[in-house]
Amino acid sequence: MECQQIRRNELSTAIQTHEVAIEIGGIPVLLRTEDASFRDLLENRYAGFVSRTARPKFEFDVDVGPHGASTDEDLQVKIQAGKWLLRRGDFNSEWDPRAGKGWIRQSANPYSIDSVLRIVHSLILAREGGFLVHSASAIRTGRAFLFSGLSGAGKTTISRLAPSDVTLLTDEISYVRRDGEGYRACGTPFAGELARLGENCSAPVATLFFLEQGPKNQIRPISSADAVRRLLRNILFFADDPDLVKLVFRSALDFVTLVPVRRMTFLPDERVWELVD
Amino acid sequence: MTERYIARSSAIAARMLGGEMMIMSAVDSTFFTLNEVATIIWQSADGRTSLSEIIEKVCREFEVEPDSARRDAEQFVDELSRHGILLISDKPIDNPSTRPTEAL
Numbered sequence: 001m002e003c004q005q006i007r008r009n010e011l012s013t014a015i016q017t018h019e020v021a022i023e024i025g026g027i028p029v030l031l032r033t034e035d036a037s038f039r040d041l042l043e044n045r046y047a048g049f050v051s052r053t054a055r056p057k058f059e060f061d062v063d064v065g066p067h068g069a070s071t072d073e074d075l076q077v078k079i080q081a082g083k084w085l086l087r088r089g090d091f092n093s094e095w096d097p098r099a100g101k102g103w104i105r106q107s108a109n110p111y112s113i114d115s116v117l118r119i120v121h122s123l124i125l126a127r128e129g130g131f132l133v134h135s136a137s138a139i140r141t142g143r144a145f146l147f148s149g150l151s152g153a154g155k156t157t158i159s160r161l162a163p164s165d166v167t168l169l170t171d172e173i174s175y176v177r178r179d180g181e182g183y184r185a186c187g188t189p190f191a192g193e194l195a196r197l198g199e200n201c202s203a204p205v206a207t208l209f210f211l212e213q214g215p216k217n218q219i220r221p222i223s224s225a226d227a228v229r230r231l232l233r234n235i236l237f238f239a240d241d242p243d244l245v246k247l248v249f250r251s252a253l254d255f256v257t258l259v260p261v262r263r264m265t266f267l268p269d270e271r272v273w274e275l276v277d
Numbered sequence: 278m279t280e281r282y283i284a285r286s287s288a289i290a291a292r293m294l295g296g297e298m299m300i301m302s303a304v305d306s307t308f309f310t311l312n313e314v315a316t317i318i319w320q321s322a323d324g325r326t327s328l329s330e331i332i333e334k335v336c337r338e339f340e341v342e343p344d345s346a347r348r349d350a351e352q353f354v355d356e357l358s359r360h361g362i363l364l365i366s367d368k369p370i371d372n373p374s375t376r377p378t379e380a381l
Contacts, residue, residue, distance in 0.1 A: 224295030
């Protein structure tokens with residue numbers, strides 16, 4: 001009788017956990033939370049990237065609570081005893097890449113989890129020869145084109161001007177994976193000013209354009225050194241880790257060796273897309 | 278004048294691309310591209326060859342004045358040293374990095 005009583009109490013206090021697998025670039029990451037409203041937030045925020053079938057290689061327990069909301073504090077990403085420690089004013093996280101497990105503490109907002117996902121994916125990609133880069137990207141005639149530049153360079157403008165036969169992968173952060181002797185660009189939910197999620201699909205990268213303001217629509221060559229310098233400037237890299245710096249350097253050089261890179265100046269009208277095919 | 282020896286640090290990544298040597302410090306992520314003369318100095322920085330010998334080699338290959346070559350080389354070496362890319366010593370450096378540069 002006493003045992004039954006205990007069991008009943010345990011059942012009545014059992015906490016339900018919710019799981020959402022978010023698959024970006026073909027890499028599913030499982031987020032587990034006890035907060036049903038946060039689960040809803042995730043499913044809405046990452047609609048189109050929520051996977052029902054993928055078997056996640058990485059999983060995080062997300063503790064949602066009053067954990068601070070300031071994004072002003074400098075981001076710290078460092079590895080300690082094989083575990084990545086991620087910390088900013090609005091989140092705290094630990095991730096063991098070998099075990100594929102980690103935890104996140106944050107308040108109930110989409111920005112913190114977005115930052116953690118960007119960091120985790122950048123770390124995963126660095127080991128695979130890929131990277132996240134400040135760049136719009138889009139698919140046309142089965143090939144992906146990247147339009148890179150820092151804030152104000154025209155990523156959102158060129159995305160907004162895309163004709164109907166173009167599939168937009170992102171207007172802000174491109175996801176680039178090594179694919180044999182080339183690279184593949186994948187859609188991301190990391191939106192910029194366009195505030196529109198990219199399509200969850202991918203294509204081989206045909207050309208990387210570095211955007212510049214200019215008096216006419218024009219594509220010009222760029223030296224290898226300049227291409228590498230600009231690419232390194234635009235790759236999202238958060239970790240304070242010399243080994244990873246070397247990997248990112250190698251990835252940037254490999255990319256410039258294998259993929260055509262050009263400078264593009266453009267006027268803000270749709271005719272710029274006549275140059276892209 | 279005290280002789281100096283230079284060696285490439287292992288805390289860098291470097292590769293030749295499009296005829297230019299590119300180097301990145303793994304410590305502070307500083308990125309350098311080297312011209313032909315600087316590349317000769319970089320490739321000769323094995324810890325055993327003195328800077329004077331390296332400068333002589335530069336003078337032979339590029340027909341530059343020794344004083345001018347030394348001044349430029351010293352400046353270049355000091356700058357890369359500040360970023361931890363080159364190691365400098367007044368004695369030969371016994372254990373310089375063995376594979377600091379890819380695809381030379």
